[in-house]
Amino acid sequence: MVATTKKPKRTPGLPNGQTLGFKTGNEMAAMAAKHINFHIMGYFPITPSTEIAEYLDEMYAEGEHDIRLIAADGEHGGAGICYGASTGGGRVFNATSSQGLLYSLEQFPVQSGTRFPMVLDLVTRSINGPLDIRGDHSDLYFTLNTGWIILLARDPQAVYDLNILAVRLSEHPDVRLPVIVAYDGFFTSHQKRQVTYFEDMEPVQGFVGNYQATHTTLDPRNPITVGPYMNDPDLINNKYQLNLAMEAAYRVLPDILQEYGKLSGRTYPVVDCYKMEDAEVALVLLNSAAETAKDVADQLREQGLKVGVVSPNVLRPFPAEEIREAIGNTKAVLIAERADSYGGHGNALTHEVKSALKDDPENRTLCLSRIYGLGGKDFLNEDAEALFRLALEAADTGKVKKLFDYHGVTPSNPSNGNASRVLPPFTKEEMSPGLVSAARDPETGELRVQTPPLWKLATRSRIIAPGHGACPGCGMFPAIDQLFKGMEGDIVVLYQTGCAMVVTTGYPFSSHRVNYIHNLFQNGAATLSGLVEMFHEKQRRGELPEGEDITFVMVTGDGGMDIGMGSAIGAALRNHKMIILEYDNQGYMNTGSQLSYSTPIGHMTSTSHVGTAQGGKASHHKDTLQIMAACHLPYVFSSVEGYADDLVKKAAKAQWYARNEGLAYGKVLISCPLNWRVADEVGTDIVQEAVDCNFFPLYEIEQGRTKITYDPEAVGRKIPVGQWLGKMGKTRHMTRPEYKAQIEAFETEVERRWRRLKAMHEHPDL
Amino acid sequence: MDAAIGGTVIDGGNSVLKNLTASRNGYIPAFHRDECVDCALCDLVCPDFCFVWDLEEKEDGTQATRLRGIDYKFCKGCMKCIDACPTEALSWDREIEGYADAHRVPLFPKLEDRSSSTPSSTG
Ligand SMILES: Cc1ncc(C[n+]2csc(CCOP(=O)(O)OP(=O)(O)O)c2C)c(N)n1
Ligand code: SF4
Ligand code: SF4
Numbered sequence: 035m036v037a038t039t040k041k042p043k044r045t046p047g048l049p050n051g052q053t054l055g056f057k058t059g060n061e062m063a064a065m066a067a068k069h070i071n072f073h074i075m076g077y078f079p080i081t082p083s084t085e086i087a088e089y090l091d092e093m094y095a096e097g098e099h100d101i102r103l104i105a106a107d108g109e110h111g112g113a114g115i116c117y118g119a120s121t122g123g124g125r126v127f128n129a130t131s132s133q134g135l136l137y138s139l140e141q142f143p144v145q146s147g148t149r150f151p152m153v154l155d156l157v158t159r160s161i162n163g164p165l166d167i168r169g170d171h172s173d174l175y176f177t178l179n180t181g182w183i184i185l186l187a188r189d190p191q192a193v194y195d196l197n198i199l200a201v202r203l204s205e206h207p208d209v210r211l212p213v214i215v216a217y218d219g220f221f222t223s224h225q226k227r228q229v230t231y232f233e234d235m236e237p238v239q240g241f242v243g244n245y246q247a248t249h250t251t252l253d254p255r256n257p258i259t260v261g262p263y264m265n266d267p268d269l270i271n272n273k274y275q276l277n278l279a280m281e282a283a284y285r286v287l288p289d290i291l292q293e294y295g296k297l298s299g300r301t302y303p304v305v306d307c308y309k310m311e312d313a314e315v316a317l318v319l320l321n322s323a324a325e326t327a328k329d330v331a332d333q334l335r336e337q338g339l340k341v342g343v344v345s346p347n348v349l350r351p352f353p354a355e356e357i358r359e360a361i362g363n364t365k366a367v368l369i370a371e372r373a374d375s376y377g378g379h380g381n382a383l384t385h386e387v388k389s390a391l392k393d394d395p396e397n398r399t400l401c402l403s404r405i406y407g408l409g410g411k412d413f414l415n416e417d418a419e420a421l422f423r424l425a426l427e428a429a430d431t432g433k434v435k436k437l438f439d440y441h442g443v444t445p446s447n448p449s450n451g452n453a454s455r456v457l458p459p460f461t462k463e464e465m466s467p468g469l470v471s472a473a474r475d476p477e478t479g480e481l482r483v484q485t486p487p488l489w490k491l492a493t494r495s496r497i498i499a500p501g502h503g504a505c506p507g508c509g510m511f512p513a514i515d516q517l518f519k520g521m522e523g524d525i526v527v528l529y530q531t532g533c534a535m536v537v538t539t540g541y542p543f544s545s546h547r548v549n550y551i552h553n554l555f556q557n558g559a560a561t562l563s564g565l566v567e568m569f570h571e572k573q574r575r576g577e578l579p580e581g582e583d584i585t586f587v588m589v590t591g592d593g594g595m596d597i598g599m600g601s602a603i604g605a606a607l608r609n610h611k612m613i614i615l616e617y618d619n620q621g622y623m624n625t626g627s628q629l630s631y632s633t634p635i636g637h638m639t640s641t642s643h644v645g646t647a648q649g650g651k652a653s654h655h656k657d658t659l660q661i662m663a664a665c666h667l668p669y670v671f672s673s674v675e676g677y678a679d680d681l682v683k684k685a686a687k688a689q690w691y692a693r694n695e696g697l698a699y700g701k702v703l704i705s706c707p708l709n710w711r712v713a714d715e716v717g718t719d720i721v722q723e724a725v726d727c728n729f730f731p732l733y734e735i736e737q738g739r740t741k742i743t744y745d746p747e748a749v750g751r752k753i754p755v756g757q758w759l760g761k762m763g764k765t766r767h768m769t770r771p772e773y774k775a776q777i778e779a780f781e782t783e784v785e786r787r788w789r790r791l792k793a794m795h796e797h798p799d800l
Numbered sequence: 801m802d803a804a805i806g807g808t809v810i811d812g813g814n815s816v817l818k819n820l821t822a823s824r825n826g827y828i829p830a831f832h833r834d835e836c837v838d839c840a841l842c843d844l845v846c847p848d849f850c851f852v853w854d855l856e857e858k859e860d861g862t863q864a865t866r867l868r869g870i871d872y873k874f875c876k877g878c879m880k881c882i883d884a885c886p887t888e889a890l891s892w893d894r895e896i897e898g899y900a901d902a903h904r905v906p907l908f909p910k911l912e913d914r915s916s917s918t919p920s921s922t923g
């Protein structure tokens with residue numbers, strides 16, 4: 035759904051051509067971006083901020099704005115795209131959350147330290163590990179020391195308004211700093227609220243004006259050096275300038291808020307104070323939870339209790355004066371934080387509020403600090419009331435019983451922790467049924483594998499238990515299972531972030547009957563390589579039982595081979611004894627089907643929409659197999675779900691190489707009925723057609739020798755790509771006459787890669 | 801509060817306590833033993849590992865795998881198995897109440913009295 039498809043009707047009585055609507059925070063962020071019409075957005079999908087790029091892409095496909103949307107290889111790359119673009123003196127936007135923020139954090143001080151304005155929407159979410167997609171502020175707190183201005187948007191209306199304000203603030207000649215607009219994941223990003231917004235972009239354009247950058251790297255007649263090498267004694271001066279810019283932001287912000295108030299009719303204070311005039315007790319907290327606290331304050335006021343709520347609209351620069359004014363006369367305040375600074379007896383807000391009070395030597399306000407709502411745990415009225423009661427008690431008794439604690443931890447359940455395993459671990463014999471074998475032919479030197487007829491493998495123990503949560507008809511697990519059917523001996527798996535990981539490990543359940551690790555998908559290969567080396571080192575030191583034989587397998591999606599490409603290549607170049615299995619479903623499916631670099635041209639995804647101004651993905655699919663082959667691995671293979679004979683044999687070879695030579699990599703095409711928009715039962719047939727049209731050739735590269743293992747032409751099964759594309763909802767549009775050029779370009783590319791592969795097959799040195 | 805530290809699940813495989821019946825929407829693969837040739841093609845494509853096999857000793861001393869049935873507790877009704885089956889042993893039926901329970905072959909018979917609400921030692 036797009037934020038605005040049809041022109042909304044102007045609502046009479048609202049200033050400057052505004053209209054009423056009912057929208058989520060993410061819709062409002064996209065709407066603001068569209069009205070600002072940034073030059074560039076560099077981004078990488080991550081829940082719960084992904085929708086912003088999706089909405090913008092959908093609008094772009096219909097020609098509603100000109101923002102050039104660039105799907106990065108990861109958030110670190112996304113931040114790099116934004117940084118580079120911002121040095122060119124244009125307007126730049128990004129949106130991220132959680133791990134995305136942390137993965138790009140290194141770039142934040144670069145952006146602020148070299149003083150290039152941009153806007154980033156941080157849709158707050160808990161940080162890993164363990165992985166949690168819901169909203170808390172553990173990501174937000176990491177940004178406090180980065181030199182970025184931080185605005186806090188408590189509801190969808192504020193998301194829209196503060197994004198527009200952010201542009202003005204960041205570009206102010208005295209400021210020139212990047213700005214974060216932070217709002218609560220799910221609570222604000224996904225819940226619809228009544229909102230008001232400008233019908234057209236003109237009023238917003240008028241408000242943000244033209245950006246005249248201080249420096250630009252796009253004026254060859256005025257060359258500049260951005261980011262010199264700067265040691266002492268200069269760096270402290272650079273940071274002092276940054277500090278002055280923050281002070282300037284503090285100074286100019288009220289004026290900008292005023293000016294926007296005149297335009298929109300909505301004026302934001304620097305600190306939002308609710309019923310604070312005569313309050314004796316207050317809660318201090320950030321964003322959406324403050325709105326809950328306000329409701330509870332009303333209820334408590336009905337009982338005659340003088341309570342109020344304070345929540346800043348800006349966190350950097352920290353509005354110490356306004357906070358002191360707001361709560362200086364209260365008897366007790368409780369500062370509630372949705373993230374901990376473990377061991378810090380309260381996170382930054384606690385200590386900054388306390389220090390704001392301390393600057394008034396007369397101040398007698400008692401301060402309590404509580405951590406609440408971690409991992410997106412709801413903050414309900416009763417939670418707010420419980421916190422108010424703690425502060426009221428302190429005000430009444432004049433004493434703080436407990437300065438710092440957690441609120442909302444589940445008490446122990448005595449029946450937990452002592453039950454037996456649901457399924458017994460596999461025995462060594464069960465893991466080595468002796469059905470598959472691989473050995474070098476001593477005469478020819480060729481690796482020969484022996485696999486039984488497939489029906490014989492039906493009783494082999496499965497290392498993935500049923501009960502996982504994949505969509506009906508998903509091709510992931512048949513493919514992964516077939517891979518393990520081709521192996522013998524103990525297995526340790528590492529799954530990178532993605533569907534296979536999420537649907538098998540929803541706490542407190544796990545479908546993994548062997549040792550399993552998750553690490554984030556930019557770093558799985560490195561992680562597993564560390565474990566592989568620990569295994570061999572422990573073996574060398576005699577710390578593991580004699581004869582222990584473990585095969586280490588990383589399972590990743592195609593998205594994980596985008597963001598994790600560097601890590602995978604690193605492991606490949608180090609040639610650890612392990613296997614990387616990529617299941618390729620042609621997109622980032624776990625986060626809602628965004629394009630991956632493996633998505634072929636023209637395919638429709640939620641970040642490559644089909645419309646009048648754009649026809650699906652603009653570039654060709656990545657040839658990950660050849661990239662990995664260029665690392666000169668002992669073994670590289672492709673296969674598909676539902677071609678079990680092929681996959682089982684290649685798995686046996688991969689295991690042999692991982693035991694004896696080094697890293698083996700395989701890419702297996704699997705169906706995703708949900709996002710390919712096909713019926714649940716046809717996935718296997720569709721991937722077969724992807725092979726038969728030469729889009730996804732089945733081959734292997736064994737010690738540098740390429741061998742096509744199935745040639746559709748040779749067996750008379752070759753079909754045109756159009757036949758395959760016509761079967762899927764995500765590509766059916768490509769078979770229409772207006773996409774003729776695109777489908778031809780696709781076919782040409784597919785055939786070119788196929789001819790190249792055939793040449794390699796024929797020539798031992800290619 | 802008494803969970804294993806680090807969020808570690810120390811009981812991998814406990815997802816078998818789940819019941820996925822609600823994922824089906826009105827249709828179910830019915831199994832007809834007399835038509836089955838035990839080729840296991842259904843088993844290879846099933847995303848949810850629902851097929852239950854017996855290992856049988858044949859007269860000549862060799863072992864044979866024999867398909868016993870389907871554990872409908874895990875079946876999401878995707879019908880991939882029907883697409884894969886070369887015979888008439890699987891049919892695409894409308895799910896009548898009680899059918900799944902009556903025809904279900906449990907994959908983990910020892911677990912039949914455990915409910916899905918109590919995953920164990922992960923705490
Ligand atoms: C650093 C980081 N960025 C983004 C995400 C969000 N994320 C989780 S899974 C995923 C997509 C994974 O795609 P792929 O590897 O193809 O696996 P699939 O979901 O398709 O199974 C994304 C973008 C994340 N967890 N961490
Ligand atoms: S979204 Fe696609 S890949 Fe992910 S579980 Fe569902 S069908 Fe499988
Ligand atoms: S319908 Fe799908 S889930 Fe059910 S048994 Fe067949 S393949 Fe498995």
Ligand code: SF4
Nearest residue numbers: 836837839840842885
């Ligand atoms: S595919 Fe059909 S014939 Fe083959 S084992 Fe399964 S049910 Fe029997």
